[in-house]
Amino acid sequence: MEKRNKIYFFANRQPSGLNLKSQMEALISKYDFVVTENANDANIIASIGGDGEFLQAVRKTKFRQDAIYVGIATDDKKHFYTDFHIDDAKLLYKALNSEDDTIEVRKYPLLEVNINKEMRYLCLNDFSIKSSIIKSMSMDVYIDDDKFESFRGDGLLISTPTGSTGYSKSLDGAIIDPLTRCFQMTEIASFNNNNYRTIGNAIILNEERKLSLVLDKMEDYYPIMGLDNEALSIQNTDTIDVTLSKNIIKTVKVKENSFWDKVERTFL
Template sequence: MADRRNVFLYYHPTNEVEEKLAPLIEVAKQYNFDIVSNYQEANIIISIGGDGTFLQALRKTEFQEDCLYLGINTGDHIGFYTDFTLNDIDSIVAAMKNEQVEVRKNNLIEVSVNGEKPFYCFNECSIRSNVIRTFVIDVYIDDMHFETFRGDGLIASTPTGSTAYNKSLGGAVVDPRLKAIQLTEISSLNNNEYRTLGAPLILSGDSTLTLKVVQDGNDHPIIGADNEALSIRHCHDIKVNIADKQVKMLKLKDNSFFQRVQKTFL
């Protein structure tokens, strides 16, 4: 980290957060870090808030591949992406000085809607009906038609995001060191006309997942990129691949993915 000195802070400004940030900024200056106002000038990006804020920080700073991302919570709660808290700045300093942190790389998925410019997701991309009725999606794996889905929606998630929305739908928890895409159903309808796998499906990182929306009057679905809904009015198809770029996160060595899973769910 010796050559990384430009720090960008991403947070939702409130009087309480600004007050808690002051000691952190002072410590950063003592150790010769520069706080920059433009994330494109930074090589360290710090998210101040919970896991939701961390996901927003990634998107708002365009998933900078040459930066280290660090999550710091504003309260006492430690999340999946926040190993530190603003209430204990001494622990942050000690972890950095004693080399208790390491860089972990997380794969992203690259998503393209209607062949337009692709965007990235850290957790998942979801497609859901925006009206109170089911809709139909033809699911293709590479160039093979796999199934015709009818239901409320589908989620394509990364291993990192397997513990989020995906898990609440009965999806598998996947080791983030694996390069994979998981497809999980949202309330599928199975009858004599429509038949789906009815279980989460994990694809290799070399696969391309294509979801083609059958245009039957319900062709304006809600498309979610992590925790943000996208303003896409008309959707014909969605293509999902493992992205070429990765996100580098600064994490505590003694807080692995499965340790966090254990603490959170068991």
């Protein structure tokens, strides 16, 4: 087995981020790690910052299937994707090289988003679609190619289990255990009256399901779409297919800091 010690640090390009990156490289050099400036050469990809930096690290390195991702916090705030702190390089080294049961590798599911049946994207947290102007939008929602509802409102959000604690929760979506392979759709300010009717609740779909959105092209708008914390603007959007990807993201997790520990700490 290849030794897991080639590490790439991802940080924002601001002076403060680059300074923290240099600081972490100096700390980790005391241990048996090889720091690389090329993410493709690494088998460990470490983000420096909060959850936003972690999501960017995963996206910018193209959702590597042969690497382990770790999040390193730079403040005392509680984050969902960061299990380590910049001041404790020793704990990171121990976690990545431990042979006992104090740590484990978790596998997080990803969404696969196919736009117009030709552009494919992955998401770790969620995918959102909204109108680009101050106007509601309409689209037909299909589950496994069977029409489910005609939606009108501000937009829709589709999230993974790990993304269920973010934007989805603020829309009254369920919090889903990441060990459950599924995905969730929640509505953003849907219309429900005598002219328009939607389910009104979040729906959770099994990993084998396909969710399809067919946009109403008679409307005078084009959508703004969000992939995790990154905007995607494609003017000519007709159809969007969302499924649970066969790919996953592997992360190192300290057992005393499980997903449900984080939920309790953050919300209770």
